[in-house]
Amino acid sequence: MPKVIAQRNDWIKLGYKLFSEEGISGIVIEKMAKKLECNKSSFYWHFKSKKKFISELISFWITSETDQIIQQAEKAKSSEEKIEQFLKITFKNDPYLEFIFFLKRYAIKNKEVQAIIDEIDTRRLEFTTQLFEEIGYSKKDAAIKASIFYKYLIGYHEMIKNKKQSKDYLIEVKKELKHFITI
Amino acid sequence: MPKVIAQRNDWIKLGYKLFSEEGISGIVIEKMAKKLECNKSSFYWHFKSKKKFISELISFWITSETDQIIQQAEKAKSSEEKIEQFLKITFKNDPYLEFIFFLKRYAIKNKEVQAIIDEIDTRRLEFTTQLFEEIGYSKKDAAIKASIFYKYLIGYHEMIKNKKQSKDYLIEVKKELKHFITI
DNA sequence: TCTTTATTAGACGTTATCGTTTAATAAAGA
């Protein structure tokens, strides 16, 4: 039985943070051990190998982030609220977008990861399309709007990277949104 | 005098490629030497240190890419052609966007690099704004359109990442563009 | 108390990478 409550989760959380910040090259077991103030033996007890660890990291990201974002948006009542929620969560969850950015780069040499990414991108686009259908766009137009919107958000994130984020980002985004979406 | 024509440029070119693919962690001197089929002494003869090399890499990127993109677009006659040119070059220059992507991550711990990025982003946005002014938008609207357009392009690049690029990407982009720009 | 189980520490061997140093080599000029 454990001396201290097992840090399995601490490893994952730290891994998630590091991967979001530096990508795959940020996952360095001995450095992580230092931060967690323990020995790397702990790592190898919890995880069979670095590879397995990374797989778990990805799983963690899939369940905890993607599902969360979509589910939270579902909670809102009106479609307008859903979109607003969607925006808020997207920008609050800064690490989320960074994680998927690096994951895409990591996936270049890993077909399975690529499949995961494709699925998630598709799911999120479908979700966004549905939002736009709900606020009155035709299926066809909704799909295009969603496609633009999704790309816009990614670009927005990329442009404000490393900048102090204004508290009024939502206002700014909405102002720009009006140029391609009528909410 | 050299046995073979100096490979100073080969190092830079390879460095550019690697940085675009893997970021700063892709710059590994001994690996590069292997690819160039030479000894790393060659590297240390041409460049004082890895740091200096990376600085040069960034300079190379600034001059060869950014200027090129803008200048080439300038060559076109009409503003519509300029936009088309801009699109074509943006998508042909796949490594360019990857380079800046990784550079932004690298800049987190490097204020000077961040300054460079800011300047370039600004310059490119101004350039794009001007394009939109030329096709009839007011200064204010042109700035917003440029801002959206630029973000859209980044997002587009991100979404097609790791996918076989359709030959009809231009058609697709233009179709989506119509939803926020009247050209 | 003794044993079992879960967990961590410490030491080890290996490989990768950085940067240095000394020697070798090839071409050009005196």
Place this chain on the structure above:
DNA sequence: TCTTTATTAAACGATAACGTCTAATAAAGA
């Protein structure tokens, strides 16, 4: 031909990172 200059090779030491192994330890159960 001899020397100088540019360039590369080979070997070295240092550090970082991976993964393994054995021993230590702490808590729970018999």
